[in-house]
Amino acid sequence: MAKYDKKRIAELVDGTLEFYQLKEMMSDFKDPERFDLHLSVLQERVPWDDPILLPYGLHLYIVQKKNGDRIVKCDCGHEFCDYRENWKLEAKIFVRNTEELMNEIYPKLMSPDPEWQVIREYYCPGCATQLETEAVPPWYPILLDFEPDIDTFYKDWLKKPLPTA
Amino acid sequence: MNLAKVLNEIQQTKKPIGWDGKTLKEMRHEIDEISRETGHYAGLTKLPFKEADPIRFEKIYSKLRGGVVHARETAKKVAASPIVEQEGELCFSLYTPEADSIVTSTGIIIHVGTMGAAIKFMINNDYEDNPGINDKDIFCNNDNHVGNVHTCDVHTLVPIFWEGEVIGWAGGVTHVIDTGASAPGSMPMGPVQRYDDGYQVTCRKIGQNDVLSKDWLLESTRSVRAVKYWTLDEKTRIAGCHMIRDLVLDVVKEEGVDAYKQFIREIIEDGRRGFVNQSKTMLIPGKYRQASFVDVPFKDLDLPSFAKVDTILHTPSEITVHKDGKLKIDFEGSNRWGWHPFNATPVSITSGIWVMLSQTLVPNDRINDGAYYASEFGIPLGSWFNPDDLRSAHSNTWHALVAAWSPLWRGLSRAYYGRGYLEEINAGNAHTSNWLMGGGYDQYGQLSAMNSFETSSCGVGASAVQDGESHTAALWNPEGDMGDMEIWELLEPLVFLGRQILPGSGGAGKYRGGNGWQSLRLGWGAEEWTMFMAGSGVMATDGGLMGGYPAAAGYRFQANKTDIKDRIKNKQPIPLGGDTDPDNPVFETVMNAEAIHRDRQAVTTQEEFKDYDVIMNYLRGGPGFGDPLDRRPQDVEADLNEKYILLRYAEKVYGCVFTENNGTYAIDLNATEKKRKQIRKDRLNRSVSTKEWINHSRDNVVNMDAALQVRHMYAESFALSEKFTDEFKEFWNLPEEWMIYEEDLDVPLLGSRINRFKEKKERIKQ
Numbered sequence: 001m002a003k004y005d006k007k008r009i010a011e012l013v014d015g016t017l018e019f020y021q022l023k024e025m026m027s028d029f030k031d032p033e034r035f036d037l038h039l040s041v042l043q044e045r046v047p048w049d050d051p052i053l054l055p056y057g058l059h060l061y062i063v064q065k066k067n068g069d070r071i072v073k074c075d076c077g078h079e080f081c082d083y084r085e086n087w088k089l090e091a092k093i094f095v096r097n098t099e100e101l102m103n104e105i106y107p108k109l110m111s112p113d114p115e116w117q118v119i120r121e122y123y124c125p126g127c128a129t130q131l132e133t134e135a136v137p138p139w140y141p142i143l144l145d146f147e148p149d150i151d152t153f154y155k156d157w158l159k160k161p162l163p164t165a
Numbered sequence: 166m167n168l169a170k171v172l173n174e175i176q177q178t179k180k181p182i183g184w185d186g187k188t189l190k191e192m193r194h195e196i197d198e199i200s201r202e203t204g205h206y207a208g209l210t211k212l213p214f215k216e217a218d219p220i221r222f223e224k225i226y227s228k229l230r231g232g233v234v235h236a237r238e239t240a241k242k243v244a245a246s247p248i249v250e251q252e253g254e255l256c257f258s259l260y261t262p263e264a265d266s267i268v269t270s271t272g273i274i275i276h277v278g279t280m281g282a283a284i285k286f287m288i289n290n291d292y293e294d295n296p297g298i299n300d301k302d303i304f305c306n307n308d309n310h311v312g313n314v315h316t317c318d319v320h321t322l323v324p325i326f327w328e329g330e331v332i333g334w335a336g337g338v339t340h341v342i343d344t345g346a347s348a349p350g351s352m353p354m355g356p357v358q359r360y361d362d363g364y365q366v367t368c369r370k371i372g373q374n375d376v377l378s379k380d381w382l383l384e385s386t387r388s389v390r391a392v393k394y395w396t397l398d399e400k401t402r403i404a405g406c407h408m409i410r411d412l413v414l415d416v417v418k419e420e421g422v423d424a425y426k427q428f429i430r431e432i433i434e435d436g437r438r439g440f441v442n443q444s445k446t447m448l449i450p451g452k453y454r455q456a457s458f459v460d461v462p463f464k465d466l467d468l469p470s471f472a473k474v475d476t477i478l479h480t481p482s483e484i485t486v487h488k489d490g491k492l493k494i495d496f497e498g499s500n501r502w503g504w505h506p507f508n509a510t511p512v513s514i515t516s517g518i519w520v521m522l523s524q525t526l527v528p529n530d531r532i533n534d535g536a537y538y539a540s541e542f543g544i545p546l547g548s549w550f551n552p553d554d555l556r557s558a559h560s561n562t563w564h565a566l567v568a569a570w571s572p573l574w575r576g577l578s579r580a581y582y583g584r585g586y587l588e589e590i591n592a593g594n595a596h597t598s599n600w601l602m603g604g605g606y607d608q609y610g611q612l613s614a615m616n617s618f619e620t621s622s623c624g625v626g627a628s629a630v631q632d633g634e635s636h637t638a639a640l641w642n643p644e645g646d647m648g649d650m651e652i653w654e655l656l657e658p659l660v661f662l663g664r665q666i667l668p669g670s671g672g673a674g675k676y677r678g679g680n681g682w683q684s685l686r687l688g689w690g691a692e693e694w695t696m697f698m699a700g701s702g703v704m705a706t707d708g709g710l711m712g713g714y715p716a717a718a719g720y721r722f723q724a725n726k727t728d729i730k731d732r733i734k735n736k737q738p739i740p741l742g743g744d745t746d747p748d749n750p751v752f753e754t755v756m757n758a759e760a761i762h763r764d765r766q767a768v769t770t771q772e773e774f775k776d777y778d779v780i781m782n783y784l785r786g787g788p789g790f791g792d793p794l795d796r797r798p799q800d801v802e803a804d805l806n807e808k809y810i811l812l813r814y815a816e817k818v819y820g821c822v823f824t825e826n827n828g829t830y831a832i833d834l835n836a837t838e839k840k841r842k843q844i845r846k847d848r849l850n851r852s853v854s855t856k857e858w859i860n861h862s863r864d865n866v867v868n869m870d871a872a873l874q875v876r877h878m879y880a881e882s883f884a885l886s887e888k889f890t891d892e893f894k895e896f897w898n899l900p901e902e903w904m905i906y907e908e909d910l911d912v913p914l915l916g917s918r919i920n921r922f923k924e925k926k927e928r929i930k931q
Contacts, residue, residue: 038585
């Protein structure tokens with residue numbers, strides 16, 4: 001069973017590991033300590049104190065608030081909504097739905113035809129980070145990508161108590 | 166009546182070939198029942214053999230696994246087709262008597278399920294009675310509706326007997342170059358019905374006593390183009406199956422038949438448990454939702470009128486990871502099958518998912534049906550991957566399959582991200598196309614066909630810790646290889662004018678998707694040759710992840726009746742690759758042609774292709790991960806200097822500013838920081854709150870303001886799924902009466918039978 005120290009996981013987060021190290025991590029049995037190590041690396045780096053329950057996406061976390069709420073929060077500090085709701089509905093959106101807007105990202109003919117498909121970009125209202133994109137036909141409902149069962153995850157899988165605020 | 170009775174009696178007097186006097190059908194039924202009742206494969210709540218003698222258990226496994234891989238590696242040398250011999254488009258698998266997979270070779274392991282489906286078909290149709298299943302028989306199948314992926318995947322199936330009982334089956338599959346379809350090549354465009362898909366063999370006994378029947382040899386070789394490749398592919402499959410049969414018999418001799426029988430049950434239950442363990446190790450319980458789309462731009466193609474429809478294949482998927490670690494993938498909301506060759510069977514989509522999972526969630530060599538027993542799939546009847554009509558065409562099913570699987574990577578990656586296994590994250594897979602196909606009389610004067618498997622080396626999706634690899638892999642075969650140009654030129658009457666990385670074809674991101682590339686081919690030496698291509702053109706089929714962009718969509722370039730012959734004679738420049746920016750095309754500047762096609766129509770049907778005609782093959786990139794503004798500036802600098810991106814996108818997308826000296830770019834860090842700040846400001850200025858956007862976009866939905874192909878896609882999904890309809894209407898807060906019906910769109914409705922609106926009307930009438 002592989003075992004890594006916090007430094008190695010911090011390097012993983014930073015994307016500074018060499019390929020042979022990554023290959024080793026991919027090929028080896030997974031290290032059960034990873035969740036805690038990764039969480040502690042991230043917790044140290046965010047500029048706020050709410051305990052992270054789950055890393056939810058690049059820059060996004062589900063955190064425990066003192067009042068018992070569990071909310072989706074950006075590392076800049078912007079708070080979106082309850083984790084069971086769709087954070088994208090609380091974000092800012094920009095839709096590439098013309099050839100001209102597509103051409104800002106892709107050379108001619110290499111973008112989707114906007115009549116068939118648009119690209120939606122979701123930004124954090126706090127730091128303007130592009131947190132998610134969607135490539136969908138017009139009208140497509142905005143999906144709630146991930147609905148984790150946090151209680152089962154901690155209680156039955158990790159077999160540990162949830163962090164408290 | 167009497168004759169039927171007599172025949173029936175004769176058949177019933179045949180001694181069953183299953184274990185303990187049972188028929189294979191009875192064994193199949195028993196396994197299904199007990200596995201369902203107990204939740205354990207074959208009811209094995211314990212693994213007594215493995216637990217009592219683990220070394221012997223693993224030794225048998227290693228022997229079988231090593232032998233099956235060895236069979237593949239050795240047998241493929243028999244083939245002459247570069248698709249098999251170079252690209253490795255073959256696979257061998259060993260099955261239980263009831264057709265559950267025990268162990269599989271490397272290669273196109275999607276066929277773990279498809280060959281199993283063929284054996285199950287034989288069992289369910291009482292082949293044991295007629296035509297009979299005997300020692301040293303050889304069976305062949307490539308029937309799509311039995312559960313094959315597409316017609317060109319031809320299966321050879323050989324029963325393995327021990328003292329009068331079937332103790333297993335060996336199966337081998339190769340991707341043949343041609344199947345005698347209405348157009349040449351292995352995945353032709355042109356078929357819109359099963360009867361256009363080519364020569365389909367439905368689990369037929371083609372040989373006895375290890376000898377192929379003469380009628381089979383004559384019929385099959387008269388039914389396809391590229392006969393020498395077909396013939397050698399068949400010898401490849403038979404050689405591999407016979408090697409596996411010998412291997413199993415050796416193991417039985419050494420270990421005893423009872424040990425072997427116990428082993429094959431336990432190894433599958435072990436695979437099931439292993440999958441559940443991996444799921445609990447790497448995933449997070451909950452629900453993951455995503456959707457994929459791929460274009461069917463058929464309106465202007467040379468096809469029957471009922472097939473000339475522009476539409477979109479829609480594949481939403483919801484992954485549920487249950488508390489007990491079991492997995493369910495539900496595709497409710499997917500739209501209808503149609504008159505195109507992109508339809509699929511349920512087995513091909515589910516079996517293909519194992520190809521994916523074996524590269525991520527279960528990255529070990531225990532690829533068997535154990536994982537299948539730990540999973541559940543929701544596959545709507547009438548959808549494009551479960552047609553309710555035997556007429557559906559499947560010749561190019563990968564067009565839709567690779568698109569449908571891509572979002573599943575993103576779903577699983579959200580779990581890996583949450584657990585901290587960043588090294589496993591993958592933003593998605595490239596749409597492995599274009600497929601460049603054709604046929605006619607080749608440069609040797611032989612009736613032949615081609616399908617360029619350069620698609621084996623597309624760009625890989627980015628991960629959370631590194632860029633996707635460029636021009637290197639395909640989802641469907643973990644051993645990507647673009648093949649040697651010299652070998653392709655030996656097979657195909659097309660000379661390579663160039664191969665070149667295509668900048669920006671991988672999706673942008675903090676980590677960018679692996680880039681795709683293009684190759685340019687010149688017609689040379691063929692007679693009466695036709696060409697066409699198949700790939701996604703008007704849509705990006707693989708979204709980015711967590712802020713990354715989708716990989717670029719495709720396009721086509723083709724020039725007919727060029728002046729290249731004269732240019733070569735006059736020593737003038739000709740196109741030699743290097744057309745890396747379609748905003749500033751160069752091919753046209755170094756040749757003239759009577760017809761030039763440079764557009765998004767990346768699926769085409771056969772057209773004559775002569776000497777000095779030119780066709781480009783564009784192999785796609787993979788999607789990106791994370792906000793491009795988070796990308797390390799020095800990585801953007803390297804991309805620019807290594808020509809993986811174009812300068813203007815280094816600035817616009819990545820917010821990086823450069824100075825240039827003799828063609829080498831150097832990052833200006835201060836200017837980059839300012840530029841990135843400005844882009845963030847611009848983002849906030851030109852975006853709106855999502856809720857506000859929903860409010861004003863709702864008018865477009867209410868007024869049905871969208872292209873016909875978009876409305877058609879929704880109408881088909883609405884007709885098949887109440888759940889999808891309700892969720893759609895709830896999201897846009899639409900009134901009760903709002904609905905799009907297929908009948909109102911003035912599109913052909915041939916074959917659109919399952920329709921919950923019609924069914925509802927009929928119920929009301931009654």
